[in-house]
Amino acid sequence: MTVGISLNISSTLLSIIVGLFLGLIISIVYLLITPRNDRSPNFAVSLVVLPAIVTVIILLVGGNLARAFSLAGVFTLVRFRSVPGDSKDITFVFFAMAAGLTSGMGYLTLGAAITILLCFVFVVFHKIGFGVMKQKEKRLRITIPEDMNFEGAFDDLFEKYTNGWSMQKVRTSNLGTLYEITYHIILKEKVSEKEFIDELRCRNGNLNIMLSMMETNSQQF
Structure with missing residues (x-):
């Protein structure tokens, strides 16, 4: 069964589920490397849902030109978080949207691999205190x-x-x-x-x- 012209129900649901799973991983890493007093529960939930939302947008628009215009609109969401947040929060927003892009375009394995790799990098940098003043x-x-x-x-x-x-x-x-x-x-x-x-x-x-x-x-x- 198909929806519209080219969307297949099973593949669409799989992409959305993968997007949610990648968002969950990203959100967990955010909670791990962020001090308890600086954590935002709402932001953590947003990181879970954001890849799935981007996935749906990419699946719905179709076509390279339409996708380009939709991405321009999606990336304006960064301003929503950039005003009250810091550079790390903005990075996680881009990270979550990138995960949604990969799952929305059907690169599920690649998206999972990139997400795991970047999460590993985040955790390692946090553990070694990269960029933190030692004196x-x-x-x-x-x-x-x-x-x-x-x-x-x-x-x-x-x-x-x-x-x-x-x-x-x-x-x-x-x-x-x-x-x-x-x-x-x-x-x-x-x-x-x-x-x-x-x-x-x-x-x-x-x-x-x-x-x-x-x-x-x-x-x-």
Whole structure:
């Protein structure tokens, strides 16, 4: 039995099922490599369904010219995710659409092979921490008395405990009787943060010291 001119029910259903299966694999990999707090359940479901939707579009339009115009419309969906998401989310959207293209055009084995290969690449890059900053970037805030010269006051300790530092901000506090200095530092590997802070406390008269993580918008892949 056929639908329209060239669609066969059994082959159409098989392509859609394969598209859903490939989308499920892609969605599982997305959940595996994305931190729990950054996961979007709705996006994970969308990744499952998107290849099947693209498969249906490719099956329905038929013909290279019609397929080209339909793909232009499908790829505009990327903007839907690119506005609130990040580069990894956009990559998964393209990934899911590519899987839908292969199943919609009948390359089921090729689509499965490519999906498994790329999912393997995603997982490997995530496990090895590819592209993730290995050095420990920190924000250091030190309070010193007004009669202490803060210029170069801690340079020897920074050379001992860090691979680099830069002064970010200086401001007065407590009606001008104290200075609060903010540094961006990169701690050396295997250094004791407690020892570092203890030596700073001895230098600044045991006033407040705060060591915190640098705020960043970057995410692990």
